[in-house]
Amino acid sequence: MGCAPSIHVSQSGVIYCRDSDESNSPHQTTTISQGTAATLHGLFIKTDAAETIPSVITYQSRHSRNNSYRKENSGGHIRIEAETQTSHASVKVSATEECVGPMRLTQEPIQVLLVFAKEDSQSDALWWACDRAGFRCNIARTPESAVECFLDKHHEIVVIDGRHSRYFEPEAVCRMIRATKPSENTVILAVVPQQPPDQEEPSVLPLLCAGFSRRFVENSSVSACYNELVQIEHGEVRCQFKLRACNSVFTALEHCQEAVEITSEDHIIQYVNPAFERMMGYHKGELIGKELTELPKSDKNRADLLDTINTCIKKGKEWQGIYYARKKSGDSIQQHVKIMPVIGQGGKIRHFVAIKRPQIDNNNQVHKLNKEERCSGEHSQSECHALRHRDRRKDSIDARSLSSRGSDAPSLQNRRYSSVARIHSMTIEAPITKVINIINAAQESSPVTVAEALDRVLEILRTTELYSPQLASKEDDPHTNDLVGGLMSDGLRRLSGNEYVFCKMCGVCPSVCLLDMSQSQLAIPVTLNDVPPSIAEMLNDEECWEFNILELEAATHKRPLTYLGLKIFTSFGVCEFLNCSEATLRSWLQLMETSYHSSNSYHNSTHAADVLHATAYFLRKERVKGSLDQLDEVAALIAATVHDVDHPGRTNSFLCNAGSELAILYNDTAVLESHHAALAFQLTVRDGKSNIFKNIDRNQFRTLRQAIIDMVLATEMTRHFEHVSKFVNSINKPMAAIEETSTSSVNSDCESQANIRNSPENRLLIKRMLIKCADVANPCRPLELCIEWAGRISEEYFAQTDEEKRQGLPVVMPVFDRNTCSIPKSQISFIDYFITDMFDAWDAFATLPGLMEHLSENYKYWKTLDEMKCKSLRPPPPS
Numbered sequence: 001m002g003c004a005p006s007i008h009v010s011q012s013g014v015i016y017c018r019d020s021d022e023s024n025s026p027h028q029t030t031t032i033s034q035g036t037a038a039t040l041h042g043l044f045i046k047t048d049a050a051e052t053i054p055s056v057i058t059y060q061s062r063h064s065r066n067n068s069y070r071k072e073n074s075g076g077h078i079r080i081e082a083e084t085q086t087s088h089a090s091v092k093v094s095a096t097e098e099c100v101g102p103m104r105l106t107q108e109p110i111q112v113l114l115v116f117a118k119e120d121s122q123s124d125a126l127w128w129a130c131d132r133a134g135f136r137c138n139i140a141r142t143p144e145s146a147v148e149c150f151l152d153k154h155h156e157i158v159v160i161d162g163r164h165s166r167y168f169e170p171e172a173v174c175r176m177i178r179a180t181k182p183s184e185n186t187v188i189l190a191v192v193p194q195q196p197p198d199q200e201e202p203s204v205l206p207l208l209c210a211g212f213s214r215r216f217v218e219n220s221s222v223s224a225c226y227n228e229l230v231q232i233e234h235g236e237v238r239c240q241f242k243l244r245a246c247n248s249v250f251t252a253l254e255h256c257q258e259a260v261e262i263t264s265e266d267h268i269i270q271y272v273n274p275a276f277e278r279m280m281g282y283h284k285g286e287l288i289g290k291e292l293t294e295l296p297k298s299d300k301n302r303a304d305l306l307d308t309i310n311t312c313i314k315k316g317k318e319w320q321g322i323y324y325a326r327k328k329s330g331d332s333i334q335q336h337v338k339i340m341p342v343i344g345q346g347g348k349i350r351h352f353v354a355i356k357r358p359q360i361d362n363n364n365q366v367h368k369l370n371k372e373e374r375c376s377g378e379h380s381q382s383e384c385h386a387l388r389h390r391d392r393r394k395d396s397i398d399a400r401s402l403s404s405r406g407s408d409a410p411s412l413q414n415r416r417y418s419s420v421a422r423i424h425s426m427t428i429e430a431p432i433t434k435v436i437n438i439i440n441a442a443q444e445s446s447p448v449t450v451a452e453a454l455d456r457v458l459e460i461l462r463t464t465e466l467y468s469p470q471l472a473s474k475e476d477d478p479h480t481n482d483l484v485g486g487l488m489s490d491g492l493r494r495l496s497g498n499e500y501v502f503c504k505m506c507g508v509c510p511s512v513c514l515l516d517m518s519q520s521q522l523a524i525p526v527t528l529n530d531v532p533p534s535i536a537e538m539l540n541d542e543e544c545w546e547f548n549i550l551e552l553e554a555a556t557h558k559r560p561l562t563y564l565g566l567k568i569f570t571s572f573g574v575c576e577f578l579n580c581s582e583a584t585l586r587s588w589l590q591l592m593e594t595s596y597h598s599s600n601s602y603h604n605s606t607h608a609a610d611v612l613h614a615t616a617y618f619l620r621k622e623r624v625k626g627s628l629d630q631l632d633e634v635a636a637l638i639a640a641t642v643h644d645v646d647h648p649g650r651t652n653s654f655l656c657n658a659g660s661e662l663a664i665l666y667n668d669t670a671v672l673e674s675h676h677a678a679l680a681f682q683l684t685v686r687d688g689k690s691n692i693f694k695n696i697d698r699n700q701f702r703t704l705r706q707a708i709i710d711m712v713l714a715t716e717m718t719r720h721f722e723h724v725s726k727f728v729n730s731i732n733k734p735m736a737a738i739e740e741t742s743t744s745s746v747n748s749d750c751e752s753q754a755n756i757r758n759s760p761e762n763r764l765l766i767k768r769m770l771i772k773c774a775d776v777a778n779p780c781r782p783l784e785l786c787i788e789w790a791g792r793i794s795e796e797y798f799a800q801t802d803e804e805k806r807q808g809l810p811v812v813m814p815v816f817d818r819n820t821c822s823i824p825k826s827q828i829s830f831i832d833y834f835i836t837d838m839f840d841a842w843d844a845f846a847t848l849p850g851l852m853e854h855l856s857e858n859y860k861y862w863k864t865l866d867e868m869k870c871k872s873l874r875p876p877p878p879s
């Protein structure tokens with residue numbers, strides 16, 4: 001085969017290269033050791049950074065035999081392509097042209113992704129079929145690398161090996177790919193095994209339900225594969241290509257400033273764009289599916305106007321004129337409307353498209369309704385011309401009146417317009433820029449009051465601290481002030497430069513060497529079966545939210561993490577997932593537990609065990625379970641276990657103020673959380689005996705490690721509101737919108753909700769929210785546990801204040817002074833400020849009535865104590 005070498009460096013740092021002149025199959029043949037300089041004719045080259053096992057192989061057919069090499073480096077991807085010229089007759093090189101309506105499109109060569117865990121004659125045949133058809137081809141070995149590669153390249157065709165379910169579930173892989181946005185226009189093909197002649201042909205429906213487009217009965221003839229792929233290309237891929245192009249038309253509609261409404265031939269609303277929603281005050285969910293006649297009408301129109309319009313458009317003619325519409329608020333709005341019939345299947349009118357603009361009453365020059373309205377087919381050519389001319393002039397008046405808002409001076413609007421234009425021309429656009437652009441565009445067609453309100457919105461959006469609520473004033477409740485300042489700042493922001501004191505020997509500059517090893521001599525079970533019966537019995541209640549972690553702490557001599565960890569990790573099949581022995585897990589749990597400081601009153605291994613317990617509880621909730629995969633679950637359990645490891649019992653602010661080694665190491669940024677995550681990995685991989693990751697492949701390790709780090713870092717409180725807001729906006733609100741607007745089938749609602757939950761970005765938000773809630777779930781525990789945790793955290797804060805005073809450091813949270821503090825007030829503030837909203841959002845997602853009940857009871861308890869002017873944990877005994 002005259003195909004050419006192609007070298008690809010995947011994100012994992014591995015370069016794959018295959019030159020078919022040297023190799024007749026896509027097999028990866030040579031691995032050059034780490035540190036070897038990349039040579040273009042090597043078959044497989046590992047870069048310095050590469051440590052991972054290859055999971056994606058790229059092959060690109062390039063049909064030029066004059067070798068020329070190209071190297072691109074973008075965002076972690078380096079790509080070196082070697083191009084070789086050949087006169088391969090059967091190969092299509094050029095891009096093809098397609099037309100969709102008036103749009104002319106160029107279709108690039110098709111990209112195909114083969115998802116095959118193992119190479120065999122089938123994957124080889126498909127590979128060579130791609131080569132023959134001139135398609136670009138990647139092979140992914142694992143579901144994760146398949147998704148990663150797909151998100152990178154957006155292949156038109158994905159072929160998933162569905163013959164060996166022992167490697168991966170083809171339906172699950174297909175669902176993973178379908179959960180990504182770009183898969184909307186992708187054809188996914190399942191390769192299924194040949195049925196023995198005496199067996200019934202299995203139904204194709206399960207495959208279709210999983211998102212496959214079609215199936216291909218295994219056939220390792222290159223010609224058979226070629227025929228299949230070419231048929232798919234000529235059929236569905238071309239249709240999907242055209243459909244994909246329609247997205248650009250929708251993008252235009254979604255962003256254009258005129259209100260657009262599309263109805264069916266019998267006037268059922270099928271689409272309205274955001275400009276329409278803004279102009280009429282409706283949400284599209286309230287309109288789509290409704291018949292136009294169901295909507296309230298304005299009584300300002302001439303009585304026969306609707307009939308006139310209908311008569312015109314039903315004849316297949318365009319109507320335009322002035323029309324009064326009734327907004328949701330009940331107000332009437334005068335609009336310039338253009339309605340066009342759209343001819344579709346069978347040469348019949350299939351849709352009506354209406355384009356509407358608010359009609360601006362410019363210096364009382366309201367256009368006379370009867371003169372303006374026109375059924376375009378009824379005009380002579382010259383009349384049409386005159387009308388178009390008038391229309392253009394009116395447009396320009398409207399635009400001026402909008403942009404200058406009655407002033408002749410170069411306006412704010414004009415300036416805004418030019419800066420928007422500049423931003424639009426930027427190729428890389430941050431989401432916030434997009435938001436600002438949308439608001440800017442909306443301002444263009446908004447009344448002055450709205451435009452001014454939007455100016456204030458823009459002012460807020462342009463600040464950097466978008467997610468930090470601003471306390472009204474310093475006179476606010478001091479408990480809230482101190483908690484917010486103490487937990488959400490790094491200490492520096494509250495100080496002027498010269499107050500920043502470096503402390504050389506503050507005693508809280510923990511590093512690996514300061515680990516508290518005092519408990520390492522205690523007996524630990526050899527296996528889960530060796531757990532003493534009393535403890536085993538306690539652990540039977542582990543799945544219950546009311547599980548008493550303090551009893552476990554006492555029974556295990558302050559080793560609850562190891563015992564509870566063994567139980568929970570076993571029940572989630574963590575050892576099987578990591579392919580490690582129970583002995584390794586036990587040894588790891590023990591190592592993590594002893595790396596917590598038992599001397600801390602709050603941040604000790606019992607807190608870690610408590611967070612692990614809450615994490616497992618949340619993971620078992622239906623919605624959560626349905627959103628995450630096993631890797632996510634394992635990552636969450638590990639993250640919970642390690643999330644506060646080696647915590648010194650002092651806050652980030654304290655460490656920064658004290659100039660601790662850790663604060664210096666992590667640049668005063670997420671100091672503790674960075675330390676917990678980094679140390680957890682250092683300790684884990686240091687000794688094979690407790691290295692739970694030693695048997696998983698590198699790709700899986702990287703994915704797991706990334707997820708664990710992300711979750712541990714999410715426990716940092718400075719980004720609390722950011723995490724909660726993102727969760728609410730990206731998950732709660734869209735899911736609620738589906739529920740609210742649900743009129744159609746239950747199945748499609750479930751599917752839409754699943755699409756929201758299962759997208760990789762939203763799964764990340766779910767995992768962050770999960771660990772955050774688990775971390776501060778103590779106010780949602782039964783009252784006795786809640787009181788104990790409040791006592792423990794208060795004691796730790798008091799100890800910090802004592803030390804700050806002793807050391808002459810700034811006192812980060814002055815209300816936490818053991819002589820004056822009101823614990824009930826501090827708990828009320830903590831719940832009001834951090835807990836209520838977050839748990840409301842989490843409850844809306846995961847359904848947690850029991851927790852919310854406890855939270856409300858506990859809150860009442862603290863309120864009652866506070867009303868009694870009681871400052872301690874419990875009411876005074878009756879005298």
Ligand code: AMP
Nearest residue numbers: 487644715775776778779789790793830
């Ligand atoms: P972490 O250090 O990961 O446990 O993060 C949770 C934060 O919430 C810590 O700063 C705790 O001090 C704080 N926190 C947890 N529970 C309470 C509580 N009941 N009252 C006040 N602060 C709390």
Ligand code: ZN
Nearest residue numbers: 611643644775
């Ligand atoms: Zn914690």
